[in-house]
Structures are given as C-alpha cells and as structure tokens.
Amino acid sequence: MGKVKCECGHVNPNGTILCESCGRALTEKAKQEKFVDMRYEGSARRSQTYNKTIIDKVWNFFSSVKVGIWIIVLLLVAASFGTILPQEFYIPSNMPAEMYYEDVYGQFGKIYYMIGFHDLYNSVWFSALVAALGVSLVIASLDRVVPLYRALKNQRxxxxxxxxxxxxxxxxxxxxxxxxxxxxxxxxxxxxxxxxxxxxxxxxxxxxRFTRWGPYVNHVGLIIFLLGALLRSVPGMYIDELLWIREGETLQVPGTDGAYYVKNNEFTLENYEEGEDPEVFDEAIDRVGTVAKNYQTDAILYRDENNELPGAEPELTEVQAKSIQVNQPMKFDQFAVYQTSFRQDEMKAMHFALTNKETGEEFGEIVVDLFDQQESYDLGSGYKVELRGYYPDFDGFSESGEPVSKSPLPNNPAFLFNMITPETPDGEMSFAQIRNTMEPLGETEYKMAFKNLETRDVSALTIRKDLTLPILAVGGIVFMIGVIQGSYWxxxxxxxxxxxxxxxxxxxxxxxxxxxxxxxxxxxxxxxxxxxxxxxxx
Amino acid sequence: MDKKKKRLYMRAAILAVLAGLVIYALYTNVTKESRGALEAGDKAPDFVLTDLKGETHQLSDYEGKGVFLNFWGTWCEPCKEEMPHMEKLANEYEGQVEILAVNVGESDFQVNNFAKQYGLTFPIAIDSGKEVMDTYGVDPLPTTFMIKPDGTIDQIVIGGLIQEEQVRALFERVKPSS
Missing domain, CATH: 3.30.310 (TATA-Binding Protein)
Known part of the structure; x- marks a missing residue:
C-alpha cells in the first residue's frame, strides 16, 4: 500500500477518496457516485487505512464514532443506576452501609449494595468508562482533524x-x-x-473555514474538563471534609494540616413564626409544623502559629469572625467553610444535688461537665463529692462488676460518686444516671439526685477546597467556543x-x-x- | 523514516500517553481510601505531646531506642487487657524500649482515673486535638506502632495484645542491638 498519485500530479496519502489538490475521484466507488462525499473533503481517515498491528486495531476501535456513541449511552445508563438509591456518601454515618441498605430498602437495597451501586461513581468500572470516553474523544478527533486540515490546506x-x-x-x-x-x-x-x-x-x-474546526475545539474543551476531573484525585487539589463541632469547641480545620483552627461560638436555628409572613409561610407552617429560616454557626477562624509538629500546643491568632449561613461560607486561602448540618441539644453538663434520702434536704448542687470532669466537688461545711468513675455511654456492668461505657460519646452518662458528709466522713458510694441512682456498695444515707441537664448544639461544617474549578471553567468555556464556532458560521x-x-x-x-x-x-x-x-x- | 513506521510510532506514543493517564486515574481512584496511610518501613512522623505529669515527649528524642506507640481509649476493652502487659514490660525493658501511650482525646479525669486504676507508670499523653491520631491515621482502637531505634515503623498492630508473649515479641523486635 502506498501513496496515491492523482492524474493532476498531486501525491495523496493512501486511502484518499478525492484528490486533495484537484478533487478528482480516486476510488472506483467515488467515481460512480452522483455527488461527492464532502464531509471530510474526501480525505483519508487515518483509521481506515492501516489495520495490521495491535496498535492500529486499538486506534481504529477508539476512532469510531459508533463506538464513541455506545460509550456515551453506556455511561448514561450506568450513571442513572446510581440515582435509584442514595449513594453511600449521603447515607447517615451512624450505620454501616452494608446494613443500611438492607434495613432501609429491603432485599432490593441488599442487592443494590452487593452489586456495588452504592458507590457507583467511584467504582473502577465507571471510571474506566469515563476514561474510555476520553480516549475515544482524543483519538476520534485526531483521526479526523489531521486529514481534514491537510485537505483544506492543499486544495487547489x-x-x-x-x-x-x-x-x-x-x-x-x-x-x-x-x-x-x-x-x-x-x-x-x-x-x-x-x-x-x-x-x-x-x-x-x-x-x-474556521467553523470546520468547531467540533474539534469542542472536543478539546471536553478533554480539558475530563483532565480537570482527573486532577481532583491528585493530593492537594481537592478537599471535601466534614467537621462536627460543638458550641464552645475549638477544633483543627481538617484538610489544612493543622494550620487553622475554628471555634463554634454559637449555633442558631431560626424558624418562621406563624403570622410573620402570612401569605408565604402560614400555609406551609400549618401543613408541616415548622419552616426553617436560618441555620447559622457563629465561627471564629484562627491560625496556629505553632504548627511545626502534630500535638504541639497551638498558639492561636484570630484571622476572622464570621456567621456562617447556608450559602454564606467563610472563606480563607483557597478554602470555603459551609454550614452543612446540625444536631440540637447534645448533653453538655449534668447537675446533681447531694440529698439526704430520708429528709430530702439538699446540701448543694454540683455541675459535672461531661467533657471535663473534676476529681472532687467541694460543697463546703464538710460536704464534698468525689467523682470515682465516669461512664459516658453506660452499657451495664462487666463480669467483674465494673461499669462499662461502650463509646466515648456522652449518650447515656453515668457516674460513680463518693459522698462525704459530716455524718459519713468515710464516704458513701452512689451510682447516678439521669433519672436513676443505685447503691452498688450497700445502703446509703445520701444520694446524688439528678437535677438538671445542660445541652448545646452541634454544628456540621463542610470544608471545601477545589483547585480544579478554574480548569473545569476553562474546559467549559472552550467547549462553548467550539459549539458557537461550529454552529453560527x-x-x-x-x-x-x-x-x-x-x-x-x-x-x-x-x-x-x-x-x-x-x-x-x-x-x-x-x-x-x-x-x-x-x-x-x- | 518510512511514513508508515512514523505513523505507527505516533499512534503508539499517543496511546501510551492516554493509557498512562487512564492508569493514573484508576490507580488514584482505587487507592483514594488508603492514601497517606502509614505502612511498615515508613518513617514515623514526629510529634510532641505532654504527658499527665506535664513532661513533654517528642518522638525524635527517642531515636536510638525502640518505641511502643500505643493509641487507646478508656472505654476500649482490649486496651484494658493489654495495659498490664505493657506496664510489666515497660519496666523490664527500661532504657531500651519506651512506651508512649496516647489517649485519643478524653478528659483528664478519665485518663488519670484509668491510669490510677491500672497502676500505670509509663508516660501517658492526651491527644486532645486528635492531631497525632490523625497524623497516624488511627481508626480502630487500640492501634500500636512499633518504632525502631532508627525512627522507622517496624510493625503496625491493630487490635488488642492479649498475651504478654505477644507484647514481648514486639519489644524484642525493636530493642536496640547492643
């Protein structure tokens, strides 16, 4: 197989249908046709020419528009499966995915999870399909744009x-x-x-003539877009973290390698009041009870000046204070902190009163912070309460009779107190929970009566950084330029x-x-x- | 060069670049979960923590000695089981292998109470900001990092060490050869 020399003297690449220079038909088929096929100027689509080595075969496979369209159809169908049930990323985190899907959606959910559709968009085969589309775009474009360019350049x-x-x-x-x-x-x-x-x-x-390049410019845009998406998985390009932060807490901002801390001063949830804007909200309030008006975290951002080593005592300097609301993120560096979720009324502290069981007389109240307990609480005049044990998530007693906590979270706090009074200088033991006291070591004269509970809200913030956005934007713009270029001229x-x-x-x-x-x-x-x-x- | 050959090389080069990108994309996708996780042979990241007695401990100060870096919580049952073995061997291997027990951010009271209850004398520090825990990518408790005298990780043990002999074997592996 060699070059095709036209009668006019121009030497065409093998596979050419119409001479690039004078336009004479070079193949028998083209000679018999009534009209010439001008789509690629009768040029030699490269893939059509050689089909010998494995490289040529792969090339030819991906250069086919038919194959490309099949890949797009498969992607659309596959992507739609991922929308039947919520993806793993969105299900509540208090339950493992393998149980969640079966529990909530039954047998169908179980199968859905088993097939792997719960994390479809991160699956290898889905990524492979997207990658195949990218390869198809590159090769199909190259296979057409090069000969077309040659033919238009050489035309006589x-x-x-x-x-x-x-x-x-x-x-x-x-x-x-x-x-x-x-x-x-x-x-x-x-x-x-x-x-x-x-x-x-x-x-x-x-x-x-430039309008003929429109589709290829469009493809270049798509490829830039796909490359941008690919860059997301490069460390440092894309960060999407969730931070649960209680009111009053100061925590490291995840994703910043400890350079920043954030404090939650207060979380506020406001609802619309009935009558506040009757035309807009009253009907909805009647129907559903409450309509949220505002979710807000009053946050302060700090920079840690002592961030050389993990664990080092942070030295915080305030960077900014901001009320983070939905769609009103706090921005710093390349990060944005969004209001994402909340949990109201988490237990914060408990009040107990040292009480004489018989007379009911109280000898003072102690406040136990569930996150920072004291060893003893002095009530004065010889009354004192010593904390002997704290079980934040009390779950019964072990075989050896020891109270057991099943997690560090204060879901069901229990305390072992030693009560010292002038009458009982050696102390009496009381095991206290929210509405229950026990006397594990025998009958006592006093008890720790539960009085009150302090709660606070927990806010969930999303920390996001996306350096691929400009690339995606460029891809999108190039894509549109291609569309316009090919459509309007x-x-x-x-x-x-x-x-x-x-x-x-x-x-x-x-x-x-x-x-x-x-x-x-x-x-x-x-x-x-x-x-x-x-x-x-x- | 022969044009046909040139075309073949051209195609091969383009396909190679594309294949490289695709493989990279798939690889980063598959390893997304485990990325950044420490493995045996890695250098143990340096950190500094203050123990219950107020002494600061920086990992790099332990170079030349083996380190038994243990992450634990007071509620965790297997942690309770391995603590007595650790206490015993800490004394036996004093000066050769040091224990550093890092509590994952509980209150001073809870940690002190626990240390008292189990009679622990080795340094215990509270990682209140969970910074060290995050740096080491600790998830289930207990997790123990055995660090060699040269500062590299010899082994990562997830789960409780129930037998004293298990703990002893770990100590033996990281003690400096004299």
Whole structure:
C-alpha cells in the first residue's frame, strides 16, 4: 500500500477518496457516485487505512464514532443506576452501609449494595468508562482533524471539472469568462467577506473555514474538563471534609494540616413564626409544623502559629469572625467553610444535688461537665463529692462488676460518686444516671439526685477546597467556543472555472444551503456566469 | 523514516500517553481510601505531646531506642487487657524500649482515673486535638506502632495484645542491638 498519485500530479496519502489538490475521484466507488462525499473533503481517515498491528486495531476501535456513541449511552445508563438509591456518601454515618441498605430498602437495597451501586461513581468500572470516553474523544478527533486540515490546506483553486460536476450546487454553460466580470464579482465577493484566490484563470471564493474546526475545539474543551476531573484525585487539589463541632469547641480545620483552627461560638436555628409572613409561610407552617429560616454557626477562624509538629500546643491568632449561613461560607486561602448540618441539644453538663434520702434536704448542687470532669466537688461545711468513675455511654456492668461505657460519646452518662458528709466522713458510694441512682456498695444515707441537664448544639461544617474549578471553567468555556464556532458560521465555497470553451460553476457549504444560494445569486446576478442549481431537492 | 513506521510510532506514543493517564486515574481512584496511610518501613512522623505529669515527649528524642506507640481509649476493652502487659514490660525493658501511650482525646479525669486504676507508670499523653491520631491515621482502637531505634515503623498492630508473649515479641523486635 502506498501513496496515491492523482492524474493532476498531486501525491495523496493512501486511502484518499478525492484528490486533495484537484478533487478528482480516486476510488472506483467515488467515481460512480452522483455527488461527492464532502464531509471530510474526501480525505483519508487515518483509521481506515492501516489495520495490521495491535496498535492500529486499538486506534481504529477508539476512532469510531459508533463506538464513541455506545460509550456515551453506556455511561448514561450506568450513571442513572446510581440515582435509584442514595449513594453511600449521603447515607447517615451512624450505620454501616452494608446494613443500611438492607434495613432501609429491603432485599432490593441488599442487592443494590452487593452489586456495588452504592458507590457507583467511584467504582473502577465507571471510571474506566469515563476514561474510555476520553480516549475515544482524543483519538476520534485526531483521526479526523489531521486529514481534514491537510485537505483544506492543499486544495487547489482550479478543481477538476469532475469534482465540480459532483457538487450539489452546479451549473455549466458554453462561453468564456470575461475579465471585467471576474473583477466585478471579486469585489462583490470581497464585500461578503470571501477570500478570493485566482489560479490559471479559475476562481475560488471561500469563507469561514474556521467553523470546520468547531467540533474539534469542542472536543478539546471536553478533554480539558475530563483532565480537570482527573486532577481532583491528585493530593492537594481537592478537599471535601466534614467537621462536627460543638458550641464552645475549638477544633483543627481538617484538610489544612493543622494550620487553622475554628471555634463554634454559637449555633442558631431560626424558624418562621406563624403570622410573620402570612401569605408565604402560614400555609406551609400549618401543613408541616415548622419552616426553617436560618441555620447559622457563629465561627471564629484562627491560625496556629505553632504548627511545626502534630500535638504541639497551638498558639492561636484570630484571622476572622464570621456567621456562617447556608450559602454564606467563610472563606480563607483557597478554602470555603459551609454550614452543612446540625444536631440540637447534645448533653453538655449534668447537675446533681447531694440529698439526704430520708429528709430530702439538699446540701448543694454540683455541675459535672461531661467533657471535663473534676476529681472532687467541694460543697463546703464538710460536704464534698468525689467523682470515682465516669461512664459516658453506660452499657451495664462487666463480669467483674465494673461499669462499662461502650463509646466515648456522652449518650447515656453515668457516674460513680463518693459522698462525704459530716455524718459519713468515710464516704458513701452512689451510682447516678439521669433519672436513676443505685447503691452498688450497700445502703446509703445520701444520694446524688439528678437535677438538671445542660445541652448545646452541634454544628456540621463542610470544608471545601477545589483547585480544579478554574480548569473545569476553562474546559467549559472552550467547549462553548467550539459549539458557537461550529454552529453560527458556515464554511462556504464557490468555484468558477473555464475549460475548453465551457464555464463551470460549483458551490459547497457545510450547512445552510439556502444561505449560500442567496449569496451566490446576489454575486452572479447580472453576469454571464450561470448560477449553480441545487440538484438535491429536499 | 518510512511514513508508515512514523505513523505507527505516533499512534503508539499517543496511546501510551492516554493509557498512562487512564492508569493514573484508576490507580488514584482505587487507592483514594488508603492514601497517606502509614505502612511498615515508613518513617514515623514526629510529634510532641505532654504527658499527665506535664513532661513533654517528642518522638525524635527517642531515636536510638525502640518505641511502643500505643493509641487507646478508656472505654476500649482490649486496651484494658493489654495495659498490664505493657506496664510489666515497660519496666523490664527500661532504657531500651519506651512506651508512649496516647489517649485519643478524653478528659483528664478519665485518663488519670484509668491510669490510677491500672497502676500505670509509663508516660501517658492526651491527644486532645486528635492531631497525632490523625497524623497516624488511627481508626480502630487500640492501634500500636512499633518504632525502631532508627525512627522507622517496624510493625503496625491493630487490635488488642492479649498475651504478654505477644507484647514481648514486639519489644524484642525493636530493642536496640547492643
């Protein structure tokens, strides 16, 4: 297989259908067709040429538009499966996914989880499909844009009459071209922004060739977009973390490597009151009870000046204070902190009163902070309470009789107190919970009576950083430029030549034939040059 | 060069670049979960913590000695089981292998109470901001990092060490060869 040399002398790449230079049909099939196929200017689509090595085979597979469309269809279908049930990322975190899906959605949920659809968009096969689409885009584009560019660059002005005869817009007539007429139409064509070239007495007027690159620019945009998405998995490019922070707490901002701390001063949830805006909200309030107006975390951001080593005592300097509301994030560096969720009334501290069981007399109240307990609480005049044990998530007693906490979270706090009074200087033991006291070491005269509970809200903040956004934006813009470039202009050409006493006229456009016809009409009107006719009635 | 050959090389090069990108994308996707996690052979990240007695401990100060770096919580049952073994061997291997027990951010009272109850004398520090815990990527408790005298991680043990012999074997592995 070698080059194809045309009668005009131009050497074409193997597989060429129409000579790049003069336009003569080079294949038997093209010679018999009524119209020439102008989609890629009859150029040699590279994939169609060689099919020997494995590399060629892979290349040919991905260069096929048919394959590309199949990949898109598969992606659409696959992506839709992920929307049937919520993805793993969105389910409550207090339950393992394998139990959650079966519990909530039954047998279907179990199968859904087993197939792996609960984390579909991160699955290897889904990523592989997206990757296949990217590869298909690159190869299919390269396979077409290179030969098309070559063909348009090499095209000659004086095309062979056989090429012109097979154009959709064509006319021929006896006669000769008048130099004065040529000059006149040249002016007219130039006014319509055609680039006019003359060679050997033949004329080629062409405009808007750039519109032919539209689809490829569009593909470049898509590829930039996919690369941007790929960059998300590069460390440091994309951070999306969740931080649960109680009122009053100061915590490290995850994702910042300890450089920043955030304090939650207060979390506020406001609802619309009935009558506040009756027309808008009263009906909804009647129907659903409450309508939220505002979720807000009053936060202070600090920078840690002593962040050399993990664990080092932080030295905090305030950077900014901000009321974070939904869609009103706190921004710093490349980070944004969003209000995401909340939990109201988490237990914070408990009040107990040292009480004489018989008389009911109280000898003072102690407040035990569930996050920072004291060893003893002095009530004065010989009354004192010692804390002997704290079980934040009390879950019964072990075999050895020791109270057991099943987690460090204060879900069901229990305390072992030693009560010292003037009458019981050695102390008495009381095991106290919210509404219950026990006497594990025998009958006592006093008890720790539960009085009160202090609660506070917990706010969930999302910390997000996304350096890929500018890349995605560029990809999107390039994509749109490609769409516009390919949609709003037409690549139009008009050929006029005289040969052996006959005038040949042909026109071609990649779309909007009507527009081309009108333009040709206004250019050729009033000349002896015949107007090409549309031979394909649609 | 022959054009056909040139084209083949061109195609091979383009496909290679694409394949590289695809493999990278799939690889980072698959390893997303475990990325940044420490493994045996890695350098143990340095940190500094203050123990219950108010003494500061910086990991790099222990170079030349083995370190038994243990993350624990007072509610965790297996932690309770391994503590007595740790206490015993800490004394036996004094000067050779040091124990550093890092509590995962509970209150002073709870940790002190626990230390008293089990009679623990080795340094115990509270990682109140969970910074060290995050740095070491600790999830289930207890997790123990055995750190060699040169500061690299010899082994990561997840779960309780029920037998004294298990603990002893770990100590033996990281004690400095004299």
């Amino acid at each position: 002005v004086d095309r062979h009459e056989s090429f012109m005869k097979k154009q959709r817009l064509f006319a021929e007539q006896e006669g000769t071209l008048q130099a004065s007429e040529i000059e006149k139409i040249k002016v007219k064509l130039a006014k319509k922004r055609y680039k006019v070239r003359m060679e050997n007495g033949a004329l080629l007027a062409e405009k808007n 037409n690549h139009r050409r008009l050929w006029i030549r005289e040969k052996e006493g006959r005038i040949y006229v042909a026109g071609h456009t990649n779309k909007n034939w009507h527009g081309l016809k009108r333009e040709i009409h206004s250019v050729l009107n009033g000349t002896a040059i015949p107007e090409p006719e549309d031979r394909q009635k649609d």
